[in-house]
């Protein structure tokens with residue numbers, strides 16, 4: 116579904132993403148894990164056309180080139196990105212934030228169906244649908260951000276550290292949601308620092324260190340590998 120080949124991003128001449136290649140197959144959940152500053156968000160922004168890419172390399176989505184396209188065009192093709200900082204419109208109601216995600220859906224009935232689906236997934240948001248998004252807890256705001264992504268009827272969802280800054284209970288809830296989406300067959304690319312959880316729920320995973328994807332493999336195998344156990348799990 117998504118094929119990234121040898122892409123590089125430089126800021127002021129310094130590479131922060133070096134010749135990165137990843138493949139995500141339809142229906143898979145793929146995790147990219149790595150420490151602060153490894154380049155995880157840069158990778159997702161680069162895929163979304165929101166970081167300046169070096170001329171080398173290519174990105175294709177559902178068999179078509181998307182490198183060089185505008186973010187909005189990439190969104191229209193069904194690739195949706197939920198950013199690390201959530202980017203909600205805080206004074207607006209929860210429901211209005213969700214509906215903003217559906218700007219690519221022109222069919223009103225379909226919009227309502229999507230909204231019902233998001234409320235089924237996150238009943239808490241339904242209760243709070245008239246409340247300003249900024250008044251919600253961090254975890255609830257993350258649900259709005261994911262919900263907004265789902266409103267656009269994605270073919271593939273990219274989540275940038277959805278568990279960031281959340282209390283343990285909310286962290287489990289967020290990962291539970293990702294599991295559910297996976298079961299429903301949605302293709303997901305998940306970026307996380309929460310290595311254990313991210314590997315446990317993924318099919319395939321990449322380990323990123325200082326701008327490079329250094330290791331990759333079946334998530335279960337990586338979980339049991341020395342490199343992960345020593346470098347990330349402190350075992």
Ligand SMILES: Nc1ncnc2c1ncn2[C@@H]1O[C@H](COP(=O)(O)OP(=O)(O)OP(=O)(O)O)[C@@H](O)[C@H]1O
Nearest residue numbers: 126131149150151152153154155156157158199308
């Ligand atoms: N717009 C920018 N201009 C200059 N440097 C940048 C810019 N964006 C990111 N960087 C640098 O690129 C590196 C990778 O940043 P990135 O945000 O991709 O890391 P990350 O893996 O997502 O980290 P975190 O887990 O903290 O979110 C960092 O050293 C960062 O300072």
Ligand SMILES: [Mg+2]
Nearest residue numbers: 155156157199
């Ligand atoms: Mg980041």
